[in-house]
Amino acid sequence: MSETLIPSQRHLFSIPRDLAYFNCAYLAPQLNSASEAAAAAATIKQSPWNVSADDFFAGPEKARGLFADIVGCAAENIALVPAVSYGVAIAGKNLLPGAGQRIVMLAEQFPSNVYSWLALAHERDLVIDFVQKADGRTWSESVLESLDEPAALVALPNVHWTDGSLIDLAPIAKRCHAMGAKLVLDLTQSMGVLRVDIEDLDPDFIFCAAYKWLLCPYGFGFVYVAPRWHNARPLEEAWINRAGSENFAGLVNYRDDYQAGARRFDAGGRGQFQQWPVVIETLRQILEWGVDNIAATVSLTSAKIVAGAARLGLEVPEPHASHLLGIRLSGSPPTDLLGKLRAEGVYLSQRGSRLRIASYLYNDDEDVERLLAALERHL
16 A cells, blocks of 8 residues: 655644754654643642542543554554663563573664663573674674574664664564574664554564653553463552453452453553543554554655755765664764754754754755755754
8 A cells, every 4th residue: 555645744843943952862752732732631630529430541542543553553452651661571471481591682772672671681691792883794684694693682773873874673583483592672763754564573572752752741651561471460559450440340359350451461540531632633643644654754855854964065975764864973072063953953962973953844945945054054
């Protein structure tokens, strides 16, 4: 099925015309409609007599279903968490390699999908292998070369957070399954703007913070849990995750069984009925746009930036994601580079030696021209 290009959606956000925001990989702006939902929901607790037991469940279940539709899986496979680190801790509690076995990760990988594995390696005497990107090779090729040796667990993103380098997960997943290695993925920098085929990859866990490309408030995240792990141990024993917890009068009757599917892994306190309307409105809009349509549209903006950067003699690593680019900064970057760009209304991030440019549906040709003109003056 062919993608449909989406016209500029700037009118759905409150972004000043003289500001070019290319920093969705850092923090997404909130939709105007989501802000309206937040304002309406802010008063809910003023009248607690109107809050019923159903309100602790209806919002989370709606959000769970919408995210599952975005991912392309059943809602039963989705857990609601506050952060990627929470999801990784769930996986770390259940994926327990034996002493001397190897965990494979990328060099300079985002730390949320690193620290739990470092702690587990210390506890269980495991070997951590941070794969370096070999000269003349892609990240995917470098990881596959590393997997010529046995590994027990592979923890990766599909987009490197520092520069948008794209990791082809399909051959890596195939190699993992062939050797019996567990596969866990942090898709925070792609979920909502780049489709991932879960059925083909068959990962054990996927983690995703929702405040970037899913446009949600900070403090929300999702975890995909493969059905083979639905009976694993949750990180905490929250009351709301037990079977029958909808019946508040029956909470004094303790139960051993859990809510169905991945719900046992939901974080305690997930019943934030004042915030779920915002998450629901945001996920609904992403589904209305369509992930493939978002990717196709944003890739055109990125292509214009890549072409402009090349004219300026700036290098953008290939292959890169459709929505996230990294410009290599040779030598020491100019003093206060980001401050100088902000003074001209251009918002980016710097990660290591890369200048990171993240495009979304609110960026247009005027933004691209402002960005390239600022880069020409200051790089």
